[in-house]
Amino acid sequence: MGTRRCVAVVGACVAALLVPATAGAATKTVFAGPSGSAGGVFLGNPPTADLDSFSLAHVTVHVGDNVRWVFRGLHTVTFPRQGRADIPFIVPDPTGTKYTGINDAAGAPFWFNGQTRLTLDPLGALRQGGRTEDGTRVTGSGIFFGNAPTPPYTLTFPKQGVYRYDCVIHPGMEGTVRVEPRGVRIPTRAQDAVAQKRQLVSDARIARQLANFTPPPGTVSGGHDRGQVVQFRFFPPSTHVNVGDTLRLTVTSRAEAHTFSFGPAGYLTRLSSALVIPVPARRGPPTLVFNGQIAFPSDPPPTLPPYRPTLHGNGFLNTGILDGDPRTPNPSSATVRFAQAGSYDYICLLHPWMHGTVTVG
Ligand SMILES: [Cu+2]
Known part of the structure; x- marks a missing residue:
């Protein structure tokens, strides 16, 4: 009896250990920019209309799941240390270095030589942190400086909570990742896709109205x-x-x-x-x-x-x-x-x- 119960307990323990592995870490996709093209409005190359927003802007996953950002345009995914201020895009050069030696086509110096240089804050412009986001430090994709499209960026969320992020380049481009315990019901990927499509169609209608101006x-x-x-x-x-x-x-x-x-x-x-x-x-x-x-x-x-x-x-x-x-x-x-x-x-x-x-x- 004793032995059998022990085996059963061990079995339960093994099963418990296996749950995360067998259930697998699910991955949800969020678009930085439009999730697609609606009526030919978005995704021109280069675009005449665009979305400086995340779709879905508010996504929910389970503890241990991943979010994968697919970039449609030049954006960043930047999580400040939670509870701290957002990371700025451009800051005055922290060393105080000035612009110098910038001349026009006639060889005359421009007036702004001597002004403090504007620099990109490396916390936003360069990749920060590792592959997980738990709110304890700045984590971000940085800006992709290559000529190819920005590659996707994936983070794992090991801790329950609501994690706020933004794109440092575009004011108002903000999102959250809500991380719920396993077993809590969250929207399915199919439901997310429906919401993404609905958002896209609505934004495309706005873009068409804006073009007539x-x-x-x-x-x-x-x-x-x-x-x-x-x-x-x-x-x-x-x-x-x-x-x-x-x-x-x-x-x-x-x-x-x-x-x-x-x-x-x-x-x-x-x-x-x-x-x-x-x-x-x-x-x-x-x-x-x-x-x-x-x-x-x-x-x-x-x-x-x-x-x-x-x-x-x-x-x-x-x-x-x-x-x-x-x-x-x-x-x-x-x-x-x-x-x-x-x-x-x-x-x-x-x-x-x-x-x-x-x-x-
Ligand atoms: Cu952006």
Whole structure:
């Protein structure tokens, strides 16, 4: 009897030990960006409309399960130490180093030489932590700097709780992972997929409405967004003004920032491809310096000079980064007077597939 009971107990113990292994750690997929294409609205390459949101933004798993993030766009998955503040994207260079030696096409130094460099906070920009998230430290995917799409990022959640995370690049792009004890009923993957699809269809409807937009006369809008549904276009894409007229260039979005940047196409393309410049540090990973010529206006604030195709030697004029987020120091608009007849192309240096034209005369 005694022996048999002992065997039974051992058997139960072995069975208990086997439960996590045999049940397996389930993996749920969350998309950083749209979960798919709805009516051809999202997933253009590059996209004209996008979602700066996680789908599902609130996912529930069991203790020991995994969440796998599939990236649709340039985003991060960043868990702060739970209860602590979110990790910022851009911070003034902690060493206080200034921009230096940045000249225009005519060889004249830009005004922002001498300003403290803007750097990417390594806690957000570089991969942090291991393969598990338990809230005790910063854990994050970092930014993928390669040319290929960002590879998926998977974390295991060993402890019950609710874990908050965000994308450090896009304000308002936030999510949670709720971790429940095994045995507690949670949505199935099929139910999650239905919710993802419903969200996608609803966001696509919003994106279609946003695309049909004409700003007030004399205004060009970089993007036209609602919440985390964003448009990567200039509205209107081409504008006609008379010589001496002024245009107001504006960004109202909180999720996305843009620039209005004039100049030769090749010059702007080269500039936009050097958004972040890695500068070797004395020890550890390189300092990731945000390109000052993209971030700052081409001319000292608050007023841009009248536009002429000879500015800075090659017709370069940049508003610098504009956004509608009151928490950033960036302005939300700039004003430019067009002093000379001609047709002038501009792009957004953050999203260089956004093109616009101003025809003067
Ligand atoms: Cu993002």
